[in-house]
Amino acid sequence: MGKTKAKNRARVTHPTAPSAVNADKPLERVDAALVAGRYKDAVAAGKLLLKQASSDADEAMAKERLARAYAGRAGQLAAKSMFVEALAILEQRASACGAAPPAIEQMLWTLHAGRPERAAALLREHAQALDRSGELPALRERLAARLLSGDELLEWLDPDEPLRRDHPAAEALLQAFCASDDFAFDATAKRIPWRSPYRGFRQLLDAWRRHADEPEAAVEAFARLAPSSPFGALAGRLQGLLEPPGEALPEAVARLRALDPVDLDAAAAVLGWPATVLALLRAARTLGDAANEKSRLRLLLEHADAFDADEVRDAARALMLHAPQMTREVFSRFGKPSAFQAARLEALRSERDGDESIVVDDAWRDVLEALENSDESAESPPKFADRALTRALVHRRLAELWSLPPLVLHSSAVALEELGRSLELDPDDVPTTVRLISMHRDADDLKSAREVLDAAIERFPDEPRILLEAVRTALAGGAFKKASRLAERLLEIDPVNVPVKTLLLDAALAHARKQIRASRFDLARRQLDETAVQVGAGEPRARVEIVYGLLELASGERGAETVARSRLRAGFDALGGELAGLFAVALESVRLGRDAKMTLTRAKLPSARGFATKEAVRVLVRALSAVREEKSSLAAALVPLETTLGTVAKKRWSHAEYENICETLLRRELLHVLEPFAERASRRHTQVPAFVYLHEYAAVRGAFFALEEAAIVRLQAASRHAMLIEDMRTVHRIEEFLSPPMFGGFDDTGADWFDEPADDLFVGPSGKSSPFAGLPSPDELPPALLELLDLIGVEGMMEIERAVARGEEPDTVIERLLGELDIDPETRLGDLPKGSGRARERGGKRGRSGRR
Amino acid sequence: MNDPWLLLGVPRDADDETIRRAWLDAVRRYPPERDPARFQAVRAAFERIDTRRHRLAHVLFEAEPPDLDTLIALALSNARDESERKPQQDAQSARPTPEVLRRLLGESERAMNEQPVTKEQRTINEQRAADKP
Numbered sequence: 001m002g003k004t005k006a007k008n009r010a011r012v013t014h015p016t017a018p019s020a021v022n023a024d025k026p027l028e029r030v031d032a033a034l035v036a037g038r039y040k041d042a043v044a045a046g047k048l049l050l051k052q053a054s055s056d057a058d059e060a061m062a063k064e065r066l067a068r069a070y071a072g073r074a075g076q077l078a079a080k081s082m083f084v085e086a087l088a089i090l091e092q093r094a095s096a097c098g099a100a101p102p103a104i105e106q107m108l109w110t111l112h113a114g115r116p117e118r119a120a121a122l123l124r125e126h127a128q129a130l131d132r133s134g135e136l137p138a139l140r141e142r143l144a145a146r147l148l149s150g151d152e153l154l155e156w157l158d159p160d161e162p163l164r165r166d167h168p169a170a171e172a173l174l175q176a177f178c179a180s181d182d183f184a185f186d187a188t189a190k191r192i193p194w195r196s197p198y199r200g201f202r203q204l205l206d207a208w209r210r211h212a213d214e215p216e217a218a219v220e221a222f223a224r225l226a227p228s229s230p231f232g233a234l235a236g237r238l239q240g241l242l243e244p245p246g247e248a249l250p251e252a253v254a255r256l257r258a259l260d261p262v263d264l265d266a267a268a269a270v271l272g273w274p275a276t277v278l279a280l281l282r283a284a285r286t287l288g289d290a291a292n293e294k295s296r297l298r299l300l301l302e303h304a305d306a307f308d309a310d311e312v313r314d315a316a317r318a319l320m321l322h323a324p325q326m327t328r329e330v331f332s333r334f335g336k337p338s339a340f341q342a343a344r345l346e347a348l349r350s351e352r353d354g355d356e357s358i359v360v361d362d363a364w365r366d367v368l369e370a371l372e373n374s375d376e377s378a379e380s381p382p383k384f385a386d387r388a389l390t391r392a393l394v395h396r397r398l399a400e401l402w403s404l405p406p407l408v409l410h411s412s413a414v415a416l417e418e419l420g421r422s423l424e425l426d427p428d429d430v431p432t433t434v435r436l437i438s439m440h441r442d443a444d445d446l447k448s449a450r451e452v453l454d455a456a457i458e459r460f461p462d463e464p465r466i467l468l469e470a471v472r473t474a475l476a477g478g479a480f481k482k483a484s485r486l487a488e489r490l491l492e493i494d495p496v497n498v499p500v501k502t503l504l505l506d507a508a509l510a511h512a513r514k515q516i517r518a519s520r521f522d523l524a525r526r527q528l529d530e531t532a533v534q535v536g537a538g539e540p541r542a543r544v545e546i547v548y549g550l551l552e553l554a555s556g557e558r559g560a561e562t563v564a565r566s567r568l569r570a571g572f573d574a575l576g577g578e579l580a581g582l583f584a585v586a587l588e589s590v591r592l593g594r595d596a597k598m599t600l601t602r603a604k605l606p607s608a609r610g611f612a613t614k615e616a617v618r619v620l621v622r623a624l625s626a627v628r629e630e631k632s633s634l635a636a637a638l639v640p641l642e643t644t645l646g647t648v649a650k651k652r653w654s655h656a657e658y659e660n661i662c663e664t665l666l667r668r669e670l671l672h673v674l675e676p677f678a679e680r681a682s683r684r685h686t687q688v689p690a691f692v693y694l695h696e697y698a699a700v701r702g703a704f705f706a707l708e709e710a711a712i713v714r715l716q717a718a719s720r721h722a723m724l725i726e727d728m729r730t731v732h733r734i735e736e737f738l739s740p741p742m743f744g745g746f747d748d749t750g751a752d753w754f755d756e757p758a759d760d761l762f763v764g765p766s767g768k769s770s771p772f773a774g775l776p777s778p779d780e781l782p783p784a785l786l787e788l789l790d791l792i793g794v795e796g797m798m799e800i801e802r803a804v805a806r807g808e809e810p811d812t813v814i815e816r817l818l819g820e821l822d823i824d825p826e827t828r829l830g831d832l833p834k835g836s837g838r839a840r841e842r843g844g845k846r847g848r849s850g851r852r
Numbered sequence: 853m854n855d856p857w858l859l860l861g862v863p864r865d866a867d868d869e870t871i872r873r874a875w876l877d878a879v880r881r882y883p884p885e886r887d888p889a890r891f892q893a894v895r896a897a898f899e900r901i902d903t904r905r906h907r908l909a910h911v912l913f914e915a916e917p918p919d920l921d922t923l924i925a926l927a928l929s930n931a932r933d934e935s936e937r938k939p940q941q942d943a944q945s946a947r948p949t950p951e952v953l954r955r956l957l958g959e960s961e962r963a964m965n966e967q968p969v970t971k972e973q974r975t976i977n978e979q980r981a982a983d984k985p
Contacts, residue, residue, distance in 0.1 A: 150958070249925045250890075250921070250925070252925075257921075280923075308930045315926065
């Protein structure tokens, strides 16, 4: 093994070495070794060659080869700083070959070997010869660098030697440069003559000091120094170490991380970093990019002095969330966080760990409570000094939490409430205002949407985003003319607003539909004619044609059916035909309250069966993804296509294609259409847990209580699999599906309070073989349970769950909670006045959440 | 690097205008057609801290731990700030101490011993360097 390694090393070091050399031919061996730079071998072969020399010519030739081999070997040793050994080789060379030592190397190596007096003597001895050969200036430059680095040679030099004569000026120049004393620098520089061995040094420092202000000129000046001189070599090195002026931090970090340890040290010295920063950089270099959070946190704690005190504390806390085992160390180093910070960190941890929504909700509410009570200025800098905005943001976070699909049970009501509170605290936030309006509208609460909208328009009269919401809300309420007026106003402010142009078309078409439904066909025709002129060609025109066609179909006038078919066909073709074209016609028909299947038959458009291709489905899915429509309308429009879609679902689709189709159908809540695709996907791609979830979810139309036991087992297995492959979205989805917030987790150990329903409160539909069989449907909760929720809120429910976990009886806990609300536990809940909302009236923490 | 302030090179207490100017500078430095990845990174950074509301939200909710580049950048930024606080010096024009300069000179001169001694070997090495792709 060792031999193999050695062979490999030799091959790498000397790639040009011949693979085989004839051992019987020393001349060939020595030449090959010399070319390959294997001087040790060359010396051995050269000695053999000299030994075998049979004539003077052969001997001279052997000595010449051996002398080169010795010189090369000496150079190799000197490169490793083995100067004494290198000098010894030169002596052997002289005795074996009669070759005089190379003067420059001998002198420099003698100096490096710690014998300055001998080096000075050699300089005196060889000065004239070197001067004649033109090598003296280069040697003096190297010696100048040695002297400036603090070598003791100086005192051994002759007084008239330029190296000694100009040394005081060069030393003063060095001091002036390091002290940033430009005046002294300029004055001293003049004392260094043109032919001085320190001239290169002067040029180097002059370029260096100009680097900050004139980087390009400095680089040119650096380049003028000969790279073969020590000053030129240092100039080349400096160009990699100095920070280009204005260098951004990301570039600086990338540059520094590319430096080797020696240059890193040099850069630190050149740039004047504190030792703490250099220590951090060295440690980071050792750690490498693969460092996990724990390693990074340890690095941070060990090198905390290199950072700003507040920044290192915040960074340590951020890392601590991902390395909880080091919490104690962080607290001990930076102190315990304030109540507010502790609550914030706990909420972030809860989110990161994928806790149930109700737990995350609790954590963020603790943040709000802590914010009320804590003095955040105790931590510097007081980033959260703006408490109103901080609270508004936390409420917004809560709204986001309850808007995450697939949460059930009034989650949108909580989100609406939280967004409302957020806006009370931060009324200038346009995106939140827009979101609140659209959420009210999506919840069919146009009254609330208009209330928020009116206030918003008053606050932001010319804000396009608010005006756009006004258009949408007007359309949702059927106020088509108002929507058109608002859209026109918006286009005056923002002429290139594409969404409003679409909305304007929607408004016009909606108005035409209204006229068609009221059998005012002339008015509808007028509206459509005007719209057709405005929209030009393309998809908008195709939509107009389809509505026009449906108008003619509905009018029943003489010859209208032919015109209708012609217009519908034109619209169908313009939208690409096939399934997407049929869907567009069917959807318009549904919007007019007509049966989609009947309309397609009357229009004599091609049958969907003829488009049972994957490409047709791809286009249809894109259309479904783009259209904004109620799921009931979408479902009705898809009825004529369902058989075909079921057929195409059985074709061979890739993982990505199935994923795209299934996710689109899930988003549009078309679970009956999703089911065949998800079922096929889960069978074909058995290793994808997401498809198991989609199939089971679609099969029961999202109703967890309808799941059979076998399905739950499959989902639990899929969840574990998803966890293994780090598909956290599927893990989260399955968890939320199987354990909606108020019902706890499916993997809870021990009995939950609802496992043994108390009296008639928890009696639900029976007949399913499911752990949830005794529970009511989320949409059909018994009135008594809803009232209990109304009274004690979700917090109260959670309290019951916690108390049961502690071993208390559910009945006892309920009685206690009702007692706190001054309600006679003997009173049947059904007898209570509806919507009493006692918990809310109480205004305490428990009632704060309201009913979810 | 995942810290938006460091990515844009602005201090923690920078206001909207300072951040906007830094963003425009960054766009000039990394135009999307030349460096799309960096452009995306600085744009994302700008969108995270462009308003007081976004800045506070970032500080309040950001749970992504600092990566190694961010830690190094934090330390460098701190070193630059410290350097700027010193009189007559800033990070860009920092001068080494005489000891450091002497050390660098010594290292450069000593490194020259790695050059080959014989002229023939110098020629061979130059040829090898020229042949390198």
